Amino acid sequence: MTSYAAAKPEDSPRRAFFHGAKDTVPLIIGAIPFGIIYGAIAINAGLSPWATLGMSLFVFAGSAQFIAAGLVGQGVGLGFIILTTFIVNLRHMLYAASLAPYLKGLPQRWLALLAFWLTDETYAVVITRYQQAEGQPHAHWYHLGSSVAMYLNWQLCTLIGIVAGTQFEGIADLGLDFALVVTFIGIVVPLIVSRPMLISALVAGIVALLTNNMENKAGLMVAAFAGIAAGMLAEAILQPDPQKPVVTLNGDGS
């Protein structure tokens, strides 16, 4: 897949940090329009510029911020917005559980920081790295570099969006938010290297369509678990021999 699949040993924390940041650049480019639109939508929904920026600084969760801004605009109550945020971000629980084995032994402050900075994008970059370069001494610096790059970019884009949102009214309707979808497609497709993985994706996608009308975007979690279960089931049927190598992401690594 992309350059971040190449797993060369890092000889210093600094190098690992910048390598992580560099490997995140394509995802940052995908996040730029999304961040700008968030800023613009939040301003148009009636959030103050400080609250718009504050949400990016302290919550740092793209889709949830997007949805929250929309709900603020509709005059929805605080409790409901926070509940929605929780449900929309539940997928991070799966990401965190999947990263946890690689973060074992790190000090608390590292865990807290890396947890705070966890996003779809950083997860996609670093899980690939951890799986391909297991046991590297500076892998968490790579993780940190990816996180910091995403974070700084998100703040900058929010600022641009705040300015753009106060200047041009129609910016939220341009369709720029589709950048998130093409980014995720670019991440997912190369990960589908086995039949169980393909089945997992198909089932997750179909269930997501069927459950799309569930409140609070709860269908997302239903679909995710259906996809995981389908992948496991397919793996058990297609590869019943436990001695065989486990189906990994990026099996070809090219």
Add this chain to the structure above:
Amino acid sequence: MTLTMQEVLLIVGMFAVTFSVRYVPIVLVGRIQLSDRVQRALNYVPVAVLTAICAPAIFMPEGTLALSLENAALVGGAASILIAWRTRNLLLTIVLGMVIYMGWRALMGA
């Protein structure tokens, strides 16, 4: 240029739930040994979650199933899948995918 109390509570509440879902599993899982089965299940997380986010955005951008060429998200999404599959290049997928989506959208007069 100041925040209202309502906005502060909103941000604090959103921070609390978001940080919790990101932090708690890291700490818990770090202290227990995951079974082989659970570890294998976690391999499917990125594909299942990201596909579940994308599918509705592609097939039902307005909330209902839209299987026609007038649906720019469907055209742009299909093109992006094809590009990602053939090139395995993330940046190219993002840039070309957006160009095709925006171009088709303009063509359809949206």
